[in-house]
């Protein structure tokens with residue numbers, strides 16, 4: 699008499715043979731919104747809940763986010779969670795893939811600082827049954843979509859869009875206002891350089907900058 703293979707009985711609720719090899723797809727969750735909207739806090743909350751549920755969690759953040767810790771995700775409210783700092787998507791894969799069998803939940807903070815390849819990686823990971831939770835800014839200081847977060851939102855199972863509080867008028871804020879003179883897309887780690895703003899109080903960078911320069915009597919040509 700043939701003994702049934704208990705392994706396959708446990709994992710094959712469907713009768714067709716092709717379904718036996720199929721992995722239950724994972725899930726992409728995107729937490730987005732402007733700065734000061736609590737994105738990292740929500741990411742940390744979800745990852746800590748996964749840990750309490752005894753899920754094996756691995757977290758990443760881009761190398762240029764040096765505001766608070768080099769080895770942890772930090773929220774503005776000083777919640778932290780251990781994370782690996784990686785330079786780009788390739789470096790993230792190099793750390794994750796050797797231990798992928800042992801990881802069930804993957805957290806990524808400051809997703810807007812990664813390249814578009816992050817979208818493909820997230821899709822690859824859910825095909826392996828992983829839960830991928832990403833937090834990042836949806837728009838730049840100019841109010842434009844901040845790739846690759848819009849693409850991640852499009853392919854996500856769940857999108858949580860948080861608002862901050864406008865630092866001018868107290869209304870719900872959807873924008874990140876950059877203060878000061880830098881025109882670079884990415885400026886990190888300078889306290890006081892950004893404010894959350896509502897649509898009415900938000901001024902795209904060039905306008906704000908022109909005002910500030912005019913105040914100083916410099917003026918700029920457009």
Ligand SMILES: [Zn+2]
Nearest residue numbers: 864867896899
């Ligand atoms: Zn406002």
